[in-house]
Amino acid sequence: MGDIGVGVIGTGFMGKAHAMAYRAAAGIFPGNLKPVLQTVADVDEAAADAAARQYGFRRAVTDWRALVADPAIAIVAITTPNMFHREMALAAIAAGKHVHCEKPLAPSVAEAHEMMEAAEAANVVTQVGYNYIKNPLLSLAREMIASGELGEITSFRGIHAEDFMCDPEVPYSWRLDPQGGGGAIADIGSHIIGLARFLIGPITEVNADLATVVKSRPVGPGAAERRLIEVDDIARLTVRFARGCGGTIEANWAATGRKMQLGFEISGTKGGLVFTQERLNELSYYKAGEDPRENGFRRIEAGPQHPPYRNFCVAPGHQLGFNDLKTIEVADFLSAIEGGVRRGPDFREAWEIQKVVDSAIASSKSRAWKEVA
Amino acid sequence: MGDIGVGVIGTGFMGKAHAMAYRAAAGIFPGNLKPVLQTVADVDEAAADAAARQYGFRRAVTDWRALVADPAIAIVAITTPNMFHREMALAAIAAGKHVHCEKPLAPSVAEAHEMMEAAEAANVVTQVGYNYIKNPLLSLAREMIASGELGEITSFRGIHAEDFMCDPEVPYSWRLDPQGGGGAIADIGSHIIGLARFLIGPITEVNADLATVVKSRPVGPGAAERRLIEVDDIARLTVRFARGCGGTIEANWAATGRKMQLGFEISGTKGGLVFTQERLNELSYYKAGEDPRENGFRRIEAGPQHPPYRNFCVAPGHQLGFNDLKTIEVADFLSAIEGGVRRGPDFREAWEIQKVVDSAIASSKSRAWKEVA
Amino acid sequence: MGDIGVGVIGTGFMGKAHAMAYRAAAGIFPGNLKPVLQTVADVDEAAADAAARQYGFRRAVTDWRALVADPAIAIVAITTPNMFHREMALAAIAAGKHVHCEKPLAPSVAEAHEMMEAAEAANVVTQVGYNYIKNPLLSLAREMIASGELGEITSFRGIHAEDFMCDPEVPYSWRLDPQGGGGAIADIGSHIIGLARFLIGPITEVNADLATVVKSRPVGPGAAERRLIEVDDIARLTVRFARGCGGTIEANWAATGRKMQLGFEISGTKGGLVFTQERLNELSYYKAGEDPRENGFRRIEAGPQHPPYRNFCVAPGHQLGFNDLKTIEVADFLSAIEGGVRRGPDFREAWEIQKVVDSAIASSKSRAWKEVA
């Protein structure tokens, strides 16, 4: 097993998730590459130092450029707010690093495209943090669709709803900047768009209605001054897929009571599937044509028969958690770097997702159907 | 308790449901009017005779005009396919009868409007069979919204999905006639549109995408010849409500595995509600602002604290069934005839629903937002 | 269709349920016997009169003996507290009536035995109101067990839990009299015991632990004086079935939050079943030996493929309610009177259930296993 040096930029929610996933991957997945936690970077020196100590990095830096320039590092993981992704990724690519970037890839299609082209030109491997699709049960769902087991797909109804932006006193931040996070459609909508593409394939047209529920927010934590909000809290999309069927996609970060309702229902002529991340270890499956006296949606529980669940646990029903999905993401990335299948989602896929996001915003503004170019 | 004569036209699924509901209503609800099952009409004489005998009508006729003309009858219930509703209802109204008509009221807005105007001019009481909204838990939901308990409503996400049209060998019928049943949007879409209006209020704009999944069907049962289908199997609507919020509505009668998924999720600034007719005796409610350590969606079970459940059963959790909803519909109608509150939905409301249906069809054809006139 | 006169004794919760079920039965089930609501009896004259008017009885009486003596009545339905069952049933049997009696049949095995013997000697048909087992999905469960579809049964885990006796201020009543209602084990325990017998067969041995949670209660509504409680609030039984397997049964009327948790889980070598009356239109079924990648408990929804659901509704997923179960009970009784299959539960079965109840009480007192004689 060869060592491979990893540098992580950022020490927040995702910074920790990346660090722990790189730390766990080699133990869970017996691949050929063994990540070595080389360097963690954060503009806040204390945060960088604490992260290095806690997660086991050899070095902490405040300048991400030092991390990118380090020859001991072959993988650069970017977990900063997404307006920083482009600059960091391009520098890492230029330095010949493989790049693992959090989602959404960039605030705009143009930036995403530039990043994708740079990565492909440099022939580095890329990975974008759409971690939810790493769920073994979603791999099962994808296989059932791809193999024709569900018949012809006739409908996709997807949603990603949470309630973390319900409170009007949540202050303005980069997530609320049209050129930054880009609203619910970009922040969480990109997850369900990515999931739709993962399962059903390319989206060719979109008709969207974006709504801002909280019209203004404090300019900063506890501030009296308020700022008008330009991005959406709720995005409602009707879509057409390249395979011929239609569907709907909703993104809503003001969905009172919902913590992680990333879910879908898919109908096919031979079966149906229902899923929600709220119960990520379950997939409901209806198989058409069975004895009607005894048929119904089956609650499939994740188990070792659903790869790569077995890497985490040999017994069924023991359940994976969110951090395990991140570990699978890292393992897939390492495997691609080794020369294995590129399961993605890579920069190209993230660019495709971003195009749907941008098309939705444009559609909503023009109140008309919009082709995804 | 005064007797009131009832005539039912039609002896199919809904004919039986009406007969049984009129038979049960006075026993369950101690109002002042006691329905007397006077006459049942069916073009098939044997069916009419059998229905009269089984359900306890005094008389069976093959000519519905004889029923309408009968002075012993004060209530005419119309349960035939909807292309017959207009003629029957207008005749009944002209004869001064109160009219209970199955849904959708008519195949077009124009007909629905004519029926509504005739009924209002004649000052008869009308009732349309959108029975699902008679659920005590949906009355609770409506009260919670109307009272402000959920705060400002920010989102409605509704669906009515079943799978009875999945099979491509289900033959052509009036339900598939654009001038008859009018497709999924009219047949079952009208239920979820009516429910959205019942809970959230008027819909002012709609943007719809209608899809035909099964492109052709046998011209009749077992026929080799097939006919192209012009109506939708799936309708996907984005809507705007007069109260200011938006939402989505889906109708899908080719939803593999779904038997009665008439459901919604509503978000308000102070709470959220989730419901599906698949579990019609449960309403999930999230109350914002409670101790976060112990908060979550509550599974409210129907009980005597939810009127008029107590009329059916004094003990909680014993559950109402579909036919009980029909009995509540009849009781509401009788109460309105007596001079009580007109809970509806009446012909005016059914016309409003039909306008949304027609706007959705027009929107889909023009691929553009459409105002509900 | 021949008329058959019905007399109902009692106008409370169950009195109304019986009246409405007899009123509905002929319309829902096209059998040969058509119940005529002849007489209702209640010691409270106003209650009797109101019930007659509301439910459509021809006559109201205060003396149940007059009802029993009426030659126009062929069916006597007894819905009074169970210490009155014996006297009324014996009189009705002596008058040659078929007897429909609420559960439990009697406060003691001896009385139940006497009633059963009298009924069998007189060759009248009897029916006892264990209505929950009339659920079409429980008929399905029974067939799956009887046919061997579940393989050898290895375990039964049943419960009937409600919370209506949680409040220590619920006053003393006949339900709390050891010679009356007999506690949770008799009142609701008899339901789950009956259900266990219906599905799995005779219980041969029982080992029980009965507990009184609320030690004293007001002697009457609002009374300051309190009375010590001798009966159980919670009964926990371990049982052995004649077929060789074991199981547990719990009855608990102080189960905070539970409204109608009458449920079970059954394991067999070829499959498993899970049910709760809280979702009475669903049965969960696990079929062993299927492709493990896609297997799981199936949520079977009640539909017309589950007789006699179709009598209530031709469309699946529309759901039956509690009162519909009572209507099936009446239809089964009428069918037995006509000479059809005696589906019961009849007085003999109710006596068998009572024996298990009494054995449980005796076992708890002696703190030892007790054979069900």
Add this chain to the structure above:
Amino acid sequence: MGDIGVGVIGTGFMGKAHAMAYRAAAGIFPGNLKPVLQTVADVDEAAADAAARQYGFRRAVTDWRALVADPAIAIVAITTPNMFHREMALAAIAAGKHVHCEKPLAPSVAEAHEMMEAAEAANVVTQVGYNYIKNPLLSLAREMIASGELGEITSFRGIHAEDFMCDPEVPYSWRLDPQGGGGAIADIGSHIIGLARFLIGPITEVNADLATVVKSRPVGPGAAERRLIEVDDIARLTVRFARGCGGTIEANWAATGRKMQLGFEISGTKGGLVFTQERLNELSYYKAGEDPRENGFRRIEAGPQHPPYRNFCVAPGHQLGFNDLKTIEVADFLSAIEGGVRRGPDFREAWEIQKVVDSAIASSKSRAWKEVA
């Protein structure tokens, strides 16, 4: 942060789980002790070498005594079959190591007692692998009970059911040896007994019925020769708790279709709780006394408000998995070694659990109530 050397004996299911948990703990929990994976031991040299390489141990040995004797090791984790626990633990204790031992602690009360006494005499810290109780939501449940929020507890109904022993061709192994694993009551029953004790407190009396469903099994994998089975597949216990209430506990490893049904329902005079490991990130809570119109069981979803969930993820609803529970177990152990609260379960608690297991076996043999000495 000081380093602390860890040695793990065994490389199977639990060996891997321990290794990964020790590897993750310092990153997830910023305590003062940082585990260093020093040595892994397995009688199979290849397995030991592979484990060392994959999980990152510095050394692999085939002789566990070498591991125990290593002065660089302060923590010995024992993950072998439970008949080896005693010898290994006593040696480790004698060497002054802190001992982390998989459950059940030993095949008999006597051995467990000896191990407990040795550990306490040596004043080493011990931890036993009852990992499920490390769930943040079960800590919440425990606090709600301990604080009186649920009122007086009146009932506990617990189960641990899986189906991994359903198949009669699963061969004989140490789990089926009365002096080894000890059957379902010991293997998985100990989990639900431990959970009952964790939540409700000491069990004072038990009345059990143990059943062997599969009467014989192959002597080894694929063997034609079969061996009679002496241990139970299903154990049904009625219990009394020291606090005064009663309950039931079931262990069943032949529960067709169940993968991880470790669950309970608890009733208290002020509230009720329902849980199953099948949905380990949810706890259902009914709070008595709320507005009955809107009350019902709440589905509490695990979030950062439930320590130590926040250590894994700052966002609610993202879910922990099985391996995360093991990481919490390790963190609790490290914290106790540092001198913090000893959350256990330690050897003393494991001995207490073993006493209940043994009392259940004795009770079943004598068919009588048995005090837990």
